[in-house]
Amino acid sequence: MPVKKFPFSGFSSVAIHAGHEADPNYAHLTPIYASSTYVFDEAEQGMRRFSGEEKGYIYGRWGNPTITETEEKIAALESFGIAGETGNPIELKAILHASGMAALSTLVIGTLKAGDKILTHYSLYGGTQELFEKVLPPLGIEAIIVDLRDLHAAANAMKAASNIKMLYLETPANPTIQCVDIEELTLLAKANNLIVAVDNTFATPYLQQPFQYGVDYVFHSTTKFLNGHGTAIGGVLLGKDLAHMNGHITKVHRLLGGNSNPFDAFLLTQGMKTLEVRMERHCHNAMEVAGFLEQHPAVSKVNYLGLASHPDHYTATKQMRHPGAMLSFEMKDGLEAAKNFIDKLQMCIRAVSLGTCDTLISHPASMTHYSVPKEKREQYGITDGLIRMSVGIENVQDIIMDLEQALK
Numbered sequence: 001m002p003v004k005k006f007p008f009s010g011f012s013s014v015a016i017h018a019g020h021e022a023d024p025n026y027a028h029l030t031p032i033y034a035s036s037t038y039v040f041d042e043a044e045q046g047m048r049r050f051s052g053e054e055k056g057y058i059y060g061r062w063g064n065p066t067i068t069e070t071e072e073k074i075a076a077l078e079s080f081g082i083a084g085e086t087g088n089p090i091e092l093k094a095i096l097h098a099s100g101m102a103a104l105s106t107l108v109i110g111t112l113k114a115g116d117k118i119l120t121h122y123s124l125y126g127g128t129q130e131l132f133e134k135v136l137p138p139l140g141i142e143a144i145i146v147d148l149r150d151l152h153a154a155a156n157a158m159k160a161a162s163n164i165k166m167l168y169l170e171t172p173a174n175p176t177i178q179c180v181d182i183e184e185l186t187l188l189a190k191a192n193n194l195i196v197a198v199d200n201t202f203a204t205p206y207l208q209q210p211f212q213y214g215v216d217y218v219f220h221s222t223t224k225f226l227n228g229h230g231t232a233i234g235g236v237l238l239g240k241d242l243a244h245m246n247g248h249i250t251k252v253h254r255l256l257g258g259n260s261n262p263f264d265a266f267l268l269t270q271g272m273k274t275l276e277v278r279m280e281r282h283c284h285n286a287m288e289v290a291g292f293l294e295q296h297p298a299v300s301k302v303n304y305l306g307l308a309s310h311p312d313h314y315t316a317t318k319q320m321r322h323p324g325a326m327l328s329f330e331m332k333d334g335l336e337a338a339k340n341f342i343d344k345l346q347m348c349i350r351a352v353s354l355g356t357c358d359t360l361i362s363h364p365a366s367m368t369h370y371s372v373p374k375e376k377r378e379q380y381g382i383t384d385g386l387i388r389m390s391v392g393i394e395n396v397q398d399i400i401m402d403l404e405q406a407l408k
């Protein structure tokens, strides 16, 4: 049984091999361990496992070999090529969850308490925004929302409000594809003793590695590009303070019960193996699609980080390998035109979510951001004519042909 402990030099080699342990039955892939509990040879062994004296699985909510491989692979990808203060590669701990929202819940409940405040940007995934505005305030945790692309406003907000404990960034962000400067904001946050957490879902570790800038936590909805095929809901929380991750955060994860399961973990592991090749194609296609849309007479505006016209183009260039696969655009004739366009699509899929091989198209105002009040939506640039696209990896000429016929 060969054990792969080779010093991988490339991202895809890590994506394919990291985290894998040779299977005792010589299976090529780590099997789906569909078992809720794990056997002790004798009572003493059970005691040693509970006390932490002996490593080993105990109970499925706490961990599972299929899940461990997935967690180690994600940790290896998020830390790939990043050296710590000592010059050695940084070590991260990843905890897989049932969904992105479960990972976010562990993060906020594991790090904040009543009276604490979160400083964040206004353009966030709708579910995150609702969590911050509806679920956390009754627990005494409040979100302060500022345009974090304005570093002076960010610095002033950190000084003005007492009890800000966390800077929470989502970049690029839903659905106007805004981008905030992770490096500059982390410097400001650290000068003010704040925890920094980044939702890296849209970028993936192939395009952007927030730990490079000294952030404390990264989280993903693995449902999206990491899985890549739309086969499972999932989330992951990663941290660099290993004692804290293995201690308090693991406790919160286990006790809140938002654990993943071996089947979804298996799907995610297989999906991540092709992350680099998928992201290269996604980004190439997105650039072509953005160029096509930008010159189309039915479209008044295209939000794509690869276009020089995007206000955050420079920030994206600074911190992302490529500008990503997400874009949004506004139909000149508003809601009716947006509905007509969506109804006429023949190959692109009418669905929310993102990051699958197939192109997904949705209408944020009536779908992902339906619960955000209209005046706030408009203030955030989520107009009735806005369409969001997760550009897939089909042959780009077919994507463009479908858009062209639907825009007629």
Ligand SMILES: Cc1ncc(COP(=O)(O)O)c(C=O)c1O
Pocket (backbone or CB within 6 Å): 099, 100, 101, 102, 125, 127, 128, 170, 174, 199, 201, 202, 220, 221, 222, 223, 233, 234, 235, 353
């Ligand atoms: C950027 C972002 N973060 C978090 C989430 C929540 O993830 P999940 O649906 O896996 O709970 C989503 C879901 O769409 C998302 O787009």
